Every structure is written in C-alpha cells, then in structure tokens.
Amino acid sequence: MQVYLVGGAVRDALLNRKVVERDYVVVGATPEKMLSQGFTQVGKDFPVFLHPKTQEEYALARTERKSGKGYTGFVCDASSSVTLEEDLLRRDLTVNAIAQDNYGKLIDPYGGKKDLENRVLRHVSEAFSEDPLRVFRVARFATRYAYLGFTIATETMALMQSMAESGELSTLSAERVWQETKRSLLEKTPHVFFTVLNQAHGLNDWFTELESNLDTALASLKTAVDLEKAENESFVKDTSSETPLPESSDSETARLITRFTALLSHLGEEDAKQLCSRLKVQNQVSEIVILACKFKDFLLTMQNSPADLLALFNGCDAWRREERFTLLLSAFAPYAHSKGVDWQEQQKRIENALAAAKQVNVQDIIATGVKGPEIKDALNRAKLSAIASITD
Template identity: 60%
Template sequence: MQVYLVGGAVRDTLLGRTVTERDYVVVGATPAQMLAKGFTQVGKDFPVFLHPKTSEEYALARTERKMGSGYTGFECDASTSVTLEEDLKRRDLTVNAIARDQDGELIDPYHGQQDLQNKVLRHVSEAFSEDPLRVFRVARFATRYAYLGFTIAEETLSLMTAMAKSGELTSLSAERVWQETKRSLLEATPEVFFKTLKACHGLDDWFAELSESESAFDTGIQALQQIQTRTQPQNQGANYTASIEVRFAALCSGLSHKQVQQLCKRLKVQNTVSDIAEMVSEHKASLINNDKLEAETLLTVFNKTDAWRRPERFRLFLNALLPIALQFSDPKQTGTMNSSHWSERETLITQALVAANAVDVQHIIAQGFKGPEIREALNNAKLEKISALLC
C-alpha cells in the first residue's frame, strides 16, 4: 500500500498559495484493508475513505471508462493493479495531475510542473472530453489563477468548445453548474469565468440570457469589474469582500426582471441570492437613472422590497446597486454616476426609510381608520415623511 498527496494541495504548494485541504490517493489497497485500518468509506462507486483522525479524504487509485452521457456515466476500476500514473491520467489538468510521495518526492508524468512554470492550464488527455463538468471547472481555475497570469492552452480551449457545442453540457445538474459559478463569483476576478465560458460557447445552455445579448453580457462584466476596482483584497489572489448576493446581482445587471427570474430558476439559485438579483433588476432604473428621487418612487421600492420588516436584506440590496450605479446609464442620458454621487443618494434613501419607519401605525388606528383604510393612511403618512425629507 502506497499513499500519495495529490491534486490541489500539491499544485497550490508549488504556487506558494495557502493549502486549505489535502486529498490522497492510495495505490495497491483494497476497501477491506482501508476499513481494517479504521477508515470510514464514503463513496460506493468511487471508493473514497475518511482518515480516522484527520477526516481527510483517501481515494483508491482508479481508472474510469465512459459508459453513458453526462458526468456520472462512468465505469470505475479501483482494483489493486491500478497504478499511480493511470490514476493521474484520468484527472482534468496537468497541474492537477502531480503527486507527492511520503518522502516529499514529486511524481509528475504529465509535465504539470512545466505548465505551472509556463502558467498554462492544459488537459491531461483526450479523456478530458468525457466529463462535461470540466468545461466549468477549467473556467473556474482560469478565474482563480488569473492574478498569476494563467491562461488556457489553445488545444484545451478548442476541446472545451467542441464539448459545449455537442450539447452535452445540458446533461449536468443545475446544482453542479451553480456550485462552479458560485465559487468563481467569489474569486478576485469573477469576470474571467464568464469570459472563458463565452469564448468556448459554454454560456449557451445555462446562461442563455447572457449568451443571447452582447449588451447584457458586457453590462454584467463591467459591473463585476467595478466590484474588483472598488474593493480591496485581503491579499493578492484572495476573495474580495463583496458577498455572493452582490456579485450575482452585478452579473445580472444588464438583464430584465423576467430574464433574471428565468436564469435563477434554471440554475436553481438559492433564494437569498436570487431575491437580491431580482430586486435590483426591478428597481435599478428608478433609483439610479432618475436625476432626482421621488417620494412615490421610494415608497414603492420600500413596499415591494419589504424594507420595513427586512432591513438587513434591504441594506444588501443597496450594496448591490453600487457597482451597477457606477456603470449603468440610460441611453437617453450621458455619463454615469460617480461613487460620491451614489453615496449621497444611498444615504438619502436610507434616511427616507428611517423617516418612513417612524410613522406610528397605532396613532393612525387611534384616529379612527379601520380595515383597508389603515394601510392607505399609513402609506400617506409615510409618503409625507419622505416628501418632507426630499424637499
């Protein structure tokens, strides 16, 4: 039985990045032997075991043969005869196909170290095309390592294009696509993920709204870049402070409300994220494009976004408007809003919400209003407070 550290831990160590998790491959062992040593089995089709003390993953060396469509249609051989080189060959990129033995020696049969030095993401073998999820994974790696100057090898990008055009990306689950998207959005340069997908036609099936409209795509990319330039990273290559809700809303900033709903439904985006994107798409124009805020407009926004009962979500909504405000412009107008102007407007919106919230519904009831009259009187009182503030 031989144990090797593989994949991301080896790659990131060589790149000088912090290693957050370690995966191991075990050559020459059977499931029974792993269980006898106290490991817990977590994978049935792909025998994966958890270390009894560290809970790190140890997978038996395996080969895979494509038997069906999608990313699950594989036949796995995890017998003791499978070699380390055979296991590494099934991996996606050469930079992920480097192993380190227990003495610290590197095993690199597919020249991953050379590609690391040349800052190239290159597929290991033609078997790459058997797993459509790899189109999104490579786009994510390109995003993560863009700050180091990494690019995708031409032959790999060509293979990704052929995979996307084949239609097999539709066999993926929404959950897996969203997982890769979410992780990429949280990187320092999330726009790289979508530019990569566009270059290989990987947007067509899952991000049709962005694929079909050049202007919508460009608007989303520009909003994401505003996040990059307006926030400071903790250190080079680290995640930026803007939340996933803000980043996804920025991506969708060029889409209509209906298009955002369609995209969120297709990707099965969680409600906390889709809510902000939909709110932004519905109200961005009225809050950003108008030269002057109107009391009626603000009251409508407050009511529709339920700002009264969900102030934290409304604050997130305002945060999501920032990168859009800095590059969003109406075709009938010229120029864009600078950061100081938006800061003033955001402050005014917040003050208007506080003023409207100060209206006491019990005072209205005490005046004799009943039933539907209460809501109307409440809205009128809130409108008066907002109007007084805006004058």
C-alpha cells in the same frame, strides 16, 4: 500498498500558494485493507476513505470509463491492480495530475510541472471531453490563477468548444454548475470565469441571458471588485493594520450577493428570475438580484418622487425586511457606479426617506377613527407626507 499526495495540494505547493486541504491516492490496496487499518469509507460511487486521525481523504487508485451522458455516466475500476499513472491519466488537467511520494519526490508522467512553470492549463488526455463539468472547472481554474498569468492551452480550448457545441453541458445538474460559478465569483478576478465560458461557447446552456450584453455585465462585475479593493485598502489605512481581519461566512455571502447582483443588474426582472431559477440559486442571493433588476430605475433616479420612493419601499417590503433592503442598497452600488451615479449620495437619500417613513405609526392613524381597508390608504398617505418632508 503505496500512498501518494495528489492534486491541488501538490499543485498549490509548487505555486507557493497556501495548501488548504490534502488528498491522497492509495495504490495496491483494497477496501477491506483500508477498513482494517481504521479508515472510514465515505465514497458511494468509488472507494474514498477518511483517515482515522486526520480525517483527510484517501481514495483508491481508479480508472474511469464513459458509460452514459453527463458527469455521472462513468464505470469505475478501483481494483488493487490500477497503477498510479493510470489514476493520474483520468484527471482533468496536467497541473492536477502530479503526485508526490512520502519522500517528497514528484511523479509527473504528463508534464504538469512544466505546464505550471509555463502557466498553462492543459488537458491530460482526450478523455477530458467525457466529463462536461470540466468546462466549468477549467474556467474556474483560469479565474483562480489569472493573477499568476495562466492561460488555457489552444488545444484544450478547442476541446472545450467542441464539448459545449455537443450539447453535453446541458446534462449537468444546476447544483454543480452553480457551485463552480459561486466559487469563481469569490475569486480575485471573477470576470475571467465568464470570459472563458464565452470563449468556449459555454454560456448558452446556463447563462444565455448574459450572451447579448456580456461586456456590460462584466464591466459592472469588475466595478464590484474595484470597490471592494478600495474599501479594503481604506480599512487597512484607517486601522493602521497590514492585513485585514479574516472573513466571516456572513461577509463572504455578502460579497457573493454583491458580485452576482453586479453581474445581473442590467437584466430585466424576468430574465434575472429565469437565470436564477435555472441555476437553483439560493433565495438569500436570488431575492436581492431580482429586486435589483426590478427596481433599478427607481434606484438609479436621483430625483425620484416621494411616490416612487414609497413604491420602492413597498415593493421591497422594506418595512419588515429592512436588513434585506440594506443589503440590496449595498449590492446595487457597483451597477450604480458603472452608470455614473453618485451612489453614496443616492443611498443616503433613500435611507433617510425610509427612516422618515418608518416614523409613521399605524396606531396613531387608527386612533383617528380610520377603519378597515382605509387604514392602508391612510398609512400610505402619511408615509408619502413624511418622505416628501425630507426630499422636497
């Protein structure tokens, strides 16, 4: 029984990047032997075990044979006779097919180290084409390592194009595609993900609404990244700190919402709904995107009327969902900037109008004797008057 460190941990260490998690492959073992040593089995489709102390993943060396469509259509062989080289051969990219033994020696049968040095993402074997999810994974890796100058090998891009044109990408689950998309959106250069998919002819199945105006979408996404960078630099300057505070999960979600909103804000409401529905985007994100697309004309117009502002507040339910509305205004900033709008001034105007309208008390209106359906009309008239008093 031999244990090797594999995959991302080896790759990132060679790139001098922080190693977040470690995965191991075990050669010459059986499930029974792993269990007898205190490991806990967690893999359903193939034997993966958690170390009794570190909880790190240890997978038995395995081979895979295509048996059906999609990324789940594989037959696995995880017998004790499978070699390390056979296990590495099934992996997607050469840079992910490097192993390291307990003494620090690299086992690199497919030239991954050289490709790392040359900044190339290259498929290990033709079996790459058997898993359509790899088109999205390569796009994500290209996004993550774009700042280091990585490119995709010509033959790998050709293979990705062939996979996209075969229709296999449509067999993927929405959850898997969204997961790759979400992770890419949070990288330093998220626009690379969509640029690569476009080059691979891979937008059609999942992002068809972006195809006709991709340049506009990516320009807005880049603006979102630039605004974040400027805000972060301002924070560091103001606090005289060399490093910003660590991100919370809430701030990461806000960043995801802002970037995805920036990407889709040029779409119409129905197109945005279709794309979010197809990807099964969580409501917390899709609600903001769809509101941005629905009300973008109201949001962009600097001299909109009190009636338009009231329609905006009512349509977004800003009365009961003020936190969501605030997030919408923040997420809309990149698109507004890309359209040349002074968003700081516009956002202040909208927020002041909302604050004035919220001062209207429905109980005061009822106290005047208004009843039934007339209450809503009277309330809207009072809110309109309050908005007009500060916008005229």
